[in-house]
Structures are given as C-alpha cells and as structure tokens.
Amino acid sequence: MRRTTARELESCDDTVGAIRQNGSFLAFVLTHRRPTTAPSTPTGDPTMKLHKRILAATALTGAIASMSAFAQTKWDLASAYPPANFHTQNLTQFASDVDKATGGKLKITVHSNASLFKAPEIKRAVQTGGAQMGEILLVNFQNEWQIFGADGVPFLADSYDSSMKLYGAQKPIMDKKLGEQGMMLLYAVPWPPQGIYSKKPLASAADLKGSKWRAYSPATARIAELVGAQPVTVQAAELSQALATGVVESYMSSGSTGVDSKTYEHIKNWYDTQAWLPKNGVLINKKAFDALDKATQDAVLKAGRDAEARGWEMSRKTNTESLEQLKKGGLVVHQPSPQLKADMKKVGETLLTEWLKNAGAEGQALVDAYRK
Numbered sequence: 001m002r003r004t005t006a007r008e009l010e011s012c013d014d015t016v017g018a019i020r021q022n023g024s025f026l027a028f029v030l031t032h033r034r035p036t037t038a039p040s041t042p043t044g045d046p047t048m049k050l051h052k053r054i055l056a057a058t059a060l061t062g063a064i065a066s067m068s069a070f071a072q073t074k075w076d077l078a079s080a081y082p083p084a085n086f087h088t089q090n091l092t093q094f095a096s097d098v099d100k101a102t103g104g105k106l107k108i109t110v111h112s113n114a115s116l117f118k119a120p121e122i123k124r125a126v127q128t129g130g131a132q133m134g135e136i137l138l139v140n141f142q143n144e145w146q147i148f149g150a151d152g153v154p155f156l157a158d159s160y161d162s163s164m165k166l167y168g169a170q171k172p173i174m175d176k177k178l179g180e181q182g183m184m185l186l187y188a189v190p191w192p193p194q195g196i197y198s199k200k201p202l203a204s205a206a207d208l209k210g211s212k213w214r215a216y217s218p219a220t221a222r223i224a225e226l227v228g229a230q231p232v233t234v235q236a237a238e239l240s241q242a243l244a245t246g247v248v249e250s251y252m253s254s255g256s257t258g259v260d261s262k263t264y265e266h267i268k269n270w271y272d273t274q275a276w277l278p279k280n281g282v283l284i285n286k287k288a289f290d291a292l293d294k295a296t297q298d299a300v301l302k303a304g305r306d307a308e309a310r311g312w313e314m315s316r317k318t319n320t321e322s323l324e325q326l327k328k329g330g331l332v333v334h335q336p337s338p339q340l341k342a343d344m345k346k347v348g349e350t351l352l353t354e355w356l357k358n359a360g361a362e363g364q365a366l367v368d369a370y371r372k
C-alpha cells in the first residue's frame, strides 16, 4: 500500500481546517437537506435510510468542493515593464510555477507595463496591500533609503560577478528594512550593464552638454547635472513616446530597455560603458504571505529562488541578444573613447563620494562588506 505523503496529509489538514472555519456553512448544508416526502417509520425503511445517506454524502461532497474552490487565493503582481521584457517573462514563469506547485490554490496575475500601478507607486502599493506583489527598480527608492541606490552607483559593481557580490552584501539589510515596512524581498535580478544612448556622437562627456537627458532614478538625474545635460525623469513605460516626441536625446540604460523602447528608431549611438547593473526587486506584502498555508508559502519561496537563478541567467543572455537587436535596428554600438571613459569614471567617483556621505555608517559598512 502506498503511504500517504506529508504533503497529502497537510492538504487534508487544510480541508479539515476549511471545514472548521466554515462550520456554519457546513451546518447549513446538512440541516437544509431536501426533506424526504414520506416520514420514516419507527422501524425504519432501509431504502429511505440509504436515500438519506446518499443525500447527506452528496451535500458533504458539495460542501467540500465549494470550500476548496473557496480556498483559492488570488494575488495581483504589479510590474512596470512590457510583457516581452526578460524581467516580465521571468515573473510570468514564476506565477505559472506557483500555480503548478500549489495545484491552482494560489493564482498570481502579472500586470505588466505599469498597467496596475506606475513604477514609482508599486512599492507603496505592495506595502499597503493594493497589490500583494510588485516588482520595483530598487534604485528608484534611493531618496527614501540610500542602500536601495547602492547598485546605481557608477562603477561600484560593474559586472555580473561583482553585482552578485554587492547583492550579497545588500540583501540582509534590505530584508530588514523591507521587513520593517511589512514586506519581503522575494528575489532580485539585475538589468544588463548600463551604457549611454546619444543622438549626438560622443568623443567625451562634454558632448552631452545641453542634451535632453532622460533620467530614471535620482542617480541618473545627478549624472545629467554633472555632465551639464538637461535631466527629465521618464519611466520605461513612457520612454518610447518621449523619444518619439523629441523630449529625450540621450540617456543611460541597458540594451534591453533600448530594445523595449525601440530607441534605435530615434537614436543611433550607444556607448558600452558598463557602468552599473541596477536590480529589480520582487516584493511581497507580508500579511498576504502570512495568510497562506505553509505548503503554499513554501511553493512561493521555492519558485522565487528558481526565478532569481533563472533571472540572472536571462539577464546575461539578454545583454548579448539585445545588443544584436539594436544593431539590426541600425544603432551603432561603440566602445567609449579613453576620454569618455575617464570622464564617466570621474562622474562615478563623485557619485560614490556623495552616496557614502548620504548613506553614513550603514553605507560604509555595506561597501566594506562588498569589498571584503
């Protein structure tokens, strides 16, 4: 005979729990069984008894079936990037993994392209329960807490390996901070390395003077100031429109966002500065997580770990593929000149100094842990 697995026992417990919780509903079903037409005789009519038993069993099965349907939980996941973007594809795969692992008990709907909340609103939405889950660009929240911006400091961590190391140092303090805010960081995945898109060819940073520069974070706005460009904050979901209307002539980002926004239709130069790899963090509202049964929680955590490992791989792959797509679209991928490189390094040093000043002891401890 096959042994009952721990998991089956647990799901059995769940059903019993659901019946207990919904005891009044069950009592209603059992007491409102359809009355039989003929009253039973004191000696008892065996046919009638059987009939009654069948009715009772049917009612019970019905009650259990409706209770397990009742036990299904639906979550919304707010994301700010288009469906074809690798982060979004990863989220979609995550939601499907959770669906499979829980037998449909937890259904997560991914709302891409800022359709549920705009990028800067997603963190607050998850915190207040407007969405049970959300994906945020961590560096967007640097003004709230400097540590969120550590992966946006130019040249502090400028490769996948160093980015992973920085994440290792950032993770415990981010977990603590987000925990205090009633959230959990399920996983984080970096965007590919950031380069400079520019309408005008760039021999040095001085060629960016006066250029209409798209910023997506406090640090990218600060870079504009340092190089003498005119910053305008535009989130990814509105970038292609901003490019089409001429509001943007230059910006720093990955090849991935260049492809998503079809930047090559408006800008023909990209300088591969590999300056930093900002991460998207996937957040969960802690109350919503705590309301799940243990097996479902474990399924979410496991799917999250898988999504993180898969996401870092997808990012690397996208890095190569998106540059190919940009070239096909007519954009030229340049190696930055020594002067442009030196200028950007200098900008990076200024940003690091400012960041360390604002981040205080916590920031220094993070950098020390990262560099160890």
Ligand code: PCA
Pocket: 137, 191, 192, 216, 235, 236, 252, 253, 254, 255, 256, 257, 278
């Ligand atoms: N793409 C996002 C953030 C970093 C990136 O590569 C953007 O440009 O908004």
